[in-house]
Amino acid sequence: MITLHHCVSARSFRPLWLLEELGLPYSLRMLPFPPRALARQFLQDNPLGTVPLLVDGETRMTESAAMCQYLAARHSPGGLDVAVADPAYGAYLNWLHMGEATLTFPQTLVLRYSHFETVERRQPQVVEDYSRWFLARLRAVDTALQQQDFLCAGRFTAADVSVGYALLLAEHLGLQPQFTDAVRRYALRLQQRPAYQRALQLQHQSALDQGVPTIASPDVRPGA
Numbered sequence: 001m002i003t004l005h006h007c008v009s010a011r012s013f014r015p016l017w018l019l020e021e022l023g024l025p026y027s028l029r030m031l032p033f034p035p036r037a038l039a040r041q042f043l044q045d046n047p048l049g050t051v052p053l054l055v056d057g058e059t060r061m062t063e064s065a066a067m068c069q070y071l072a073a074r075h076s077p078g079g080l081d082v083a084v085a086d087p088a089y090g091a092y093l094n095w096l097h098m099g100e101a102t103l104t105f106p107q108t109l110v111l112r113y114s115h116f117e118t119v120e121r122r123q124p125q126v127v128e129d130y131s132r133w134f135l136a137r138l139r140a141v142d143t144a145l146q147q148q149d150f151l152c153a154g155r156f157t158a159a160d161v162s163v164g165y166a167l168l169l170a171e172h173l174g175l176q177p178q179f180t181d182a183v184r185r186y187a188l189r190l191q192q193r194p195a196y197q198r199a200l201q202l203q204h205q206s207a208l209d210q211g212v213p214t215i216a217s218p219d220v221r222p223g224a
């Protein structure tokens with residue numbers, strides 16, 4: 001049985017959404033955000049203190065994009081992954097990792113220096129620079145979507161889950177009004193998927209059931 005350690009709408013939303021897309025059995029363990037401060041016993045499970053943590057037998061993973069790759073390859077070969085022999089394999093891996101490395105990372109600087117830090121440590125210049133950085137990198141997504149509904153292989157794949165989470169985070173940061181039409185329509189297309197909707201409802205209900213705040217992690221204001 002797979003166990004996913006998750007905070008509401010944190011990067012762990014990627015594997016949660018994918019698990020729902022794949023229809024796999026799993027157990028969802030909700031944590032308050034940030035777990036490093038509010039659930040210190042979690043450090044015994046993951047010394048980084050970060051979510052997601054995914055445990056599948058002897059396998060323990062702490063990188064959300066890698067989890068997407070792992071779950072799609074191991075549990076749905078030919079379904080939500082792209083096979084090594086497929087001409088779209090390189091594009092698939094590129095998008096899958098771009099979702100975290102290029103599209104999510106700059107947003108974490110925006111989040112940290114606009115909301116997470118104490119008022120004295122906030123950095124409006126960092127917020128402006130990395131918001132622009134993110135929006136500039138998003139042009140690659142816009143270009144791809146001029147030709148197709150999904151990023152690669154002519155169908156929905158785990159790469160769309162990875163990039164889709166970066167778009168969800170951007171909405172929490174108020175960057176959505178600066179999306180192009182193609183990106184806005186794409187985000188809507190992803191968010192209308194039944195598995196995405198189920199993941200949203202499940203995280204909310206599981207937070208209630210497990211006594212964890214239901215507020216989305218990017219909306220938490222630890223420094224306020």
Ligand SMILES: N[C@@H](CCC(=O)N[C@@H](CS)C(=O)NCC(=O)O)C(=O)O
Pocket residue numbers: 010011012034035036049050051052062063064065100217
């Ligand atoms: N690159 C990792 C980043 C994991 C990460 O930093 N997660 C954030 C939530 S989105 C976290 O747990 N932050 C809490 C902390 O840094 O204490 C991934 O993609 O999973």
